[in-house]
Amino acid sequence: MSTTVDVPESSNVAKGKAIAVARPGGWKKGLAIMDFILRLGGIAASLGAAATMGTSDQTLPFFTQFFQFEASYDSFTTFQFFVITMALVAGYLVLSLPFSVVAIIRPHAPGPRLFLIILDTVFLTLATASGASAAAIVYLAHNGNQDSNWLAICNQFGDFCAQTSGAVVASFVAVVILVLLVIMSALALRRH
Secondary structure, three states, X not given: OOOOOOOOOOOOOOOOOOOOOOOOOHHHHHHHHHXXXXXXXXXXXHHHHHHHHHXXXXXXXXXXXXXXXXXXXXXXXXXXXXXXXXXXXXXXXXXXXXXXHHHHHOOOOHHHHHHHXXXXXXXXXXXXXXXXXXXXHHHHHHHOEOOOOXXXXXXXXXXXXXXXXXXXXXXXXXXXXXXXXXXXXXXXXXXX
């Protein structure tokens, strides 16, 4: 079945000029491409946070070389949780890249989007929990707590505190990226 359309002589089609036709679902494909790019950024942020925290270590000599004070991420269970969780988030984001590619190729398929939005929400929760708990410990390291007689250690362990603070900031960048991924997947799943 063919359809004929009357084209006025003054139109661009009659003059031989091409007109860009909007493809249905083009904005969904654009969202899928942005989803892929954000996932790459999330991998960098979460891997950077895990690596920075995992390599944070500083030793201060005290009187002699045999008696030293050490600050390391593995001295704090919260920081261990942070490193493990951010490594898991980075691993998930790497494994989610093929599903993001499927969403680019088939922008109208709801299956990959639904799968991604559910897992993105789970890993968003993990990243937020680990980032917030590490931020609380970093805050205590910087300011201490007068009521509990916890002293601020960042005056002595400046490099350690700088690295852990940078790792917390990188984790919150990953959290923001995961929030954007959830919002974009929700928009792509809309029927209108």
